[in-house]
Amino acid sequence: xxxxxxxxxxxxxxxxxxxxxxxxxxxxxxxxxxxxxxxxxxxxxxxxxxxxxxxxxxxxxxxxxxxxxxxxxxxxxxxxxxxxxxxxxxxxxxxxxxxxxxxxxxxxxxxxxxxxxxxxxxxxxxxxxxxxxxxxxxxxxxxxxxxxxxxxxxxxxxxxxxxxxxxxxxxxxxxxxxxxxxxxxxxxxxxxxxxxxxxxxxxxxxxxxxxxxxxxxxxxxxxxxxxxxxxxxxxxxxxxxxxxxxxxxxxxxxxxxxxxxx
Numbered sequence: 001x002x003x004x005x006x007x008x009x010x011x012x013x014x015x016x017x018x019x020x021x022x023x024x025x026x027x028x029x030x031x032x033x034x035x036x037x038x039x040x041x042x043x044x045x046x047x048x049x050x051x052x053x054x055x056x057x058x059x060x061x062x063x064x065x066x067x068x069x070x071x072x073x074x075x076x077x078x079x080x081x082x083x084x085x086x087x088x089x090x091x092x093x094x095x096x097x098x099x100x101x102x103x104x105x106x107x108x109x110x111x112x113x114x115x116x117x118x119x120x121x122x123x124x125x126x127x128x129x130x131x132x133x134x135x136x137x138x139x140x141x142x143x144x145x146x147x148x149x150x151x152x153x154x155x156x157x158x159x160x161x162x163x164x165x166x167x168x169x170x171x172x173x174x175x176x177x178x179x180x181x182x183x184x185x186x187x188x189x190x191x192x193x194x195x196x197x198x199x200x201x202x203x204x205x206x207x208x209x210x211x212x213x214x215x216x217x218x219x220x221x222x223x224x225x226x227x228x229x230x231x232x233x234x235x236x237x238x239x240x241x242x243x244x245x246x247x248x249x250x251x252x253x254x255x256x257x258x259x260x261x262x
Contacts, residue, residue: 152170158249204247214235
């Protein structure tokens with residue numbers, strides 16, 4: 001075989017051939033053309049680098065050389081049935097390098113007519129770094145979720161109207177209420193004794209007005225056991241744009257300690 005052929009895409013009349021070749025040579029994404037039988041017709045340098053093959057090692061081979069099982073079987077099924085399940089639809093697949101290692105890919109395939117021949121053009125993007133970042137983020141989120149749910153303190157989130165967005169299992173144990181039963185209810189009317197409404201409302205507004213973290217001690221009304229005295233530390237919740245979206249309150253039940261001190 002004499003070197004690597006490059007994809008021949010339809011182009012406007014008069015556009016220099018060198019322009020398209022330069023685009024293919026400089027593309028960050030892998031670009032690969034495949035004939036109707038699934039045989040690789042051409043690849044660009046990004047594809048070579050991505051999979052660890054030279055162009056000469058790929059051209060003339062079935063495209064399944066770049067796929068682990070079961071993607072090989074899926075591709076063979078597509079060729080046999082002629083179903084266009086993947087044409088024009090971005091999807092995530094798994095590629096296999098020359099050394100046998102596998103990695104995640106975003107793949108988009110289009111069909112191109114060149115004379116009487118029909119080719120498929122695949123655009124490939126290695127998303128290993130993105131997937132690793134997503135996994136790191138998921139692990140961090142799972143860790144924080146576990147921390148919130150197992151901590152022996154109350155973790156409470158309210159929106160800017162003072163409605164309950166979320167609290168943890170410890171709050172359910174202390175209050176006797178399940179989150180699903182009171183989500184969306186107003187914190188003040190549901191859990192705060194009426195004698196403390198004015199004071200708590202003032203503190204809530206201070207936190208929304210971006211005061212530094214505010215500490216306060218007040219009772220909450222539980223479902224069955226009367227009142228519990230809670231020591232709170234409150235701070236504003238912000239979204240990615242820095243806008244205040246609510247209040248985060250971390251509370252410690254000091255009922256028993258206060259009783260012993262008395």
